[in-house]
Structure formats: C-alpha cells, structure tokens
Amino acid sequence: MEEKTRDFLAGRVRDLAGRAYMNGFVTHTDFLSVSELAMFYQILAAEGVPSNVHEYCGARYVTYGGIDDAERRMICFLPDYMDEESFLLSENAENSVCKCVHVTPLNNKFADDLNHRDYLGSVMNLGIERDQIGDILAGDKEAFIFATPDIAEMMVKELIRIRHTSVKCQIVNAAECNIEPKFEEISGSVASERIDAILAFVYHLSRSEAQKLIESESVFIDGRTAYSGGYDLKAGSRVSVRGHGKFIYLGTTNTTRKGRLFVTARVFR
Structure with missing residues (x-):
C-alpha cells in the first residue's frame, strides 16, 4: 500500500x-x-x-x-x-492557495468547550476530505482552520454547528491567527543527542521502545523519516512521532561530571 x-x-x-x-x-x-x-x-x-x-x-x-x-x-x-x-x-x-477560516460561537454564554477533534469531526461530517484541510488551531471559544479556497467558502456557508454550539465562520487573513500551540518545556539528562536517546527521554520510553518506533518509520525529523537511532539531533530540530505527538529539540544546556548531557525540549500538548 x-x-x-x-x-x-x-x-x-x-x-x-x-x-x-x-x-x-x-x-x-x-x-x-x-x-x-x-x-x-x-x-x-x-x-x-x-x-x-x-x-x-x-x-x-x-x-x-x-x-x-x-x-x-x-x-x-x-x-x-x-x-x-x-x-x-x-x-x-x-491567500490564493490556502485560506484561513475563523470559527466562533454565535453565543459565547452557551458555547461548549470545543477541541481540535470536535472541529475536525464537524468539518468532515460535511463530506470534506482530510486532505482539503490543513492545521486546525483551537483556542478558547474560537478556532482557525486552514483549507483550500473552495473548501473555505463551503465552510462559511455550511458549517453552522459544532456539537451543541451554533457557530459562524468567516474567511480572514492568516496573519489574524493568534492562537499559539500549547507546549511544555522539559529538561533532563541523556547519554547523548542520538534520536533514540532523546525520544526515550521525551516520551518516557526505553531505548528499545524508541528504536522500534524508528524501525517502523514512525519518526520524522524536520519532515524527513528517521531511519537510524544513531542520528544526532541538532538544536531547533522539529520531531514528529506517529501516535505520540511532536516536539522541538532545543539542545544541550550543560554536562554532568559523568559526561551525561542536560537537554531541553519543547513538547506540544
């Protein structure tokens, strides 16, 4: 396949x-x-x-x-x-290639607490294919959905309810999207900057479990598949792990007396 x-x-x-x-x-x-x-x-x-x-x-x-x-x-x-x-x-x-749709409730007082899954499910219930929709950034009582131009126009006309919440949609300039992804910054010590060591640290895995993720081609570094656990991450690398999430590796901050490295990563929640 x-x-x-x-x-x-x-x-x-x-x-x-x-x-x-x-x-x-x-x-x-x-x-x-x-x-x-x-x-x-x-x-x-x-x-x-x-x-x-x-x-x-x-x-x-x-x-x-x-x-x-x-x-x-x-x-x-x-x-x-x-x-x-x-x-x-x-x-x-x-915004001729990709448009941004701002989704807000008609009445904040009676709006549900909606998440990414709620917005995505309602959009796909309109018969829209997943590849017509880009990122969905959900915030407090609002969301920004990126889509192809024709699908954006369709959402403005047809996306009127998400769960029990009546909503309105408006096409806006992408620069108006002010929702930042939520993340947690974590620090700890690792033996090296190898991708398998960093994965084990970030997701609380054993090195063998991290290696299995790599072998199954489930790990992507800056959009490219990671094939070897021996690859050394560079500061600023963006890592996506299928089934686990994504993080940005921020690099080393110090070294212990025994030669272990203190590293920091920004893990998206």
Whole structure:
C-alpha cells in the first residue's frame, strides 16, 4: 500500500512541477501529512535531488500551510518568474492557495468547550476530505482552520454547528491567527543527542521502545523519516512521532561530571 501511495504521489508531483514549469503559474498538491511530506523527500532522494536544492523537474517548490509552523502542508510549485520570497509575499496578501477560516460561537454564554477533534469531526461530517484541510488551531471559544479556497467558502456557508454550539465562520487573513500551540518545556539528562536517546527521554520510553518506533518509520525529523537511532539531533530540530505527538529539540544546556548531557525540549500538548 505504501509503495502504491508513493508511486501515486511521485506521479502527481511530477505532473504539477511540469505544469508550473511549462505554463507559468503556481500549482500545488492538497494538504499533506508529515508522513506524506517525508515520502516526497524520499522521492527526491531516490531521483538524486540534493536535500538543499528546492527544485524538481525544473520548477522551484516551497511547502506551505498558511502559517510558519504548520504541520500539514501543500507542496507548491512555482513558475520561473517567482521565488519563495515573492510567493510568500503574494500569499500573505491574497491567500490564493490556502485560506484561513475563523470559527466562533454565535453565543459565547452557551458555547461548549470545543477541541481540535470536535472541529475536525464537524468539518468532515460535511463530506470534506482530510486532505482539503490543513492545521486546525483551537483556542478558547474560537478556532482557525486552514483549507483550500473552495473548501473555505463551503465552510462559511455550511458549517453552522459544532456539537451543541451554533457557530459562524468567516474567511480572514492568516496573519489574524493568534492562537499559539500549547507546549511544555522539559529538561533532563541523556547519554547523548542520538534520536533514540532523546525520544526515550521525551516520551518516557526505553531505548528499545524508541528504536522500534524508528524501525517502523514512525519518526520524522524536520519532515524527513528517521531511519537510524544513531542520528544526532541538532538544536531547533522539529520531531514528529506517529501516535505520540511532536516536539522541538532545543539542545544541550550543560554536562554532568559523568559526561551525561542536560537537554531541553519543547513538547506540544
């Protein structure tokens, strides 16, 4: 199944890149999960594209999800007259690729305490596919949902209730999204900065359990699959672990007399 998915994605991005290059306009995938983005990078590696070269089949590309720290992202292929900076400036002004929907209750007094799952479930109950929806940032009595333009328009018209709460939806500029992901900053000592050691520390696992996660290709570092427990994390690395969550590794702060490292990580809740 994974091989079929990879082959489909490879054909899709090759077609989109070719159309951007030949026709001179922006093309893009739907929203991809962390694992699907990792699959895209595997495709690039298999075709000999260096990881530091953001170009495929003659077209520059950028991954984009509406906000800087978006987890679910589109792969956007750019025409030859556009670079990443000009694309982001254009998108920030016009939101033509990805729109942001602000969801608020009609009456705060009678509103339920809604979470990410509530918003996602109500959106998908409209018949919307998951790949048409990007990140959902839920706050106190409000949420911002990133979506493709046509789906955003559909939500404005049809998303009127979440659980027992009547809501209204309005398309806003992504810059208006002021909800920050919740996280906990943790510190502790580890033997090394190897990814298996850091995983064990962050999620209270044994080293063997951490290694099994890596072997099952469930660990992604900056969007790329981690294949070896021996990889040393760099400060600032973003790590996603299927079934566990995600964290940002902040690096070392000190060393014990026995050579163990004090490290810090920001774990998203």
